[in-house]
Amino acid sequence: MRIPTDHSGNSDGTVVGLKGSGFVLREADFSDMAGLERIENICFPYGRYSGAILRAFLMNPFSRTYVVEQDGIVASEIIIIHRRSVEIASIAVLPEARGRGIAKALLGKAEQIATKKRISTLTLHVAVDNTPAIKLYEKEGYRACEVISEYYGSGLSALYMKKELNIQ
Known part of the structure; x- marks a missing residue:
């Protein structure tokens, strides 16, 4: 099924930009499922979802999962939980698909859902050693709130990040 993606893409689902x-x-x-599991296994050496x-x-x-595919191959995922806030439970892009703006488009999808549901707060956790992701999130307006020790159960801590939207 192809869905309209508003500012993230065209009405046929093709992602612009x-x-x-x-x-x-x-x-x-x-x-x-096979594509989602493949992404989790490749992108997350620890803390991956089964x-x-x-x-x-x-x-x-209360959750939405989106993928970006190219030529029928799932190249990325975002899992969004929406209740009082919008939590990005997982966002991942396969190594060969990185550097093309996919993660930014997926973050835009999360904001689109938050805006539609009139939820002003978006949150996520990221491994403290994932510098490229942290830089992207900061560029997109997320701010570091706290470090959570041993979040991934492997001795690796997570950075809890938050973005506030101006919902009117």
Whole structure:
């Protein structure tokens, strides 16, 4: 299923502003499980979500999972939980697809959901040693709030980051 992506893309789901061609941002479904698990395994050496957890996110009415695919191959994911705030539970882009603006487009999708639901706060956790991601999040308006020791259970801490939107 292709979805309108507002400022993140065209009405056919094609993501605008990305380097390269043929990228489509769409909501994930159960047929994407292999791609989601592949992304988790490649992108997260620690703290990755299992297949059971990924399926639970797909079934949860307070969560949305989106993928960006190129030529039918899932290249990235974002898992968004929305209640009182919008939490980015996972965001990942395969190494070969990085540097093309995909993560920025996925963050834009999270903001779009927050705005639609009139939620002003977006949050995420990122490994303290993931400097490229931290720089991207800061560039997109996220601010570091605290360091959470041993967040990933492997001795690695996480940086808790937050962004406030001006929802009117």
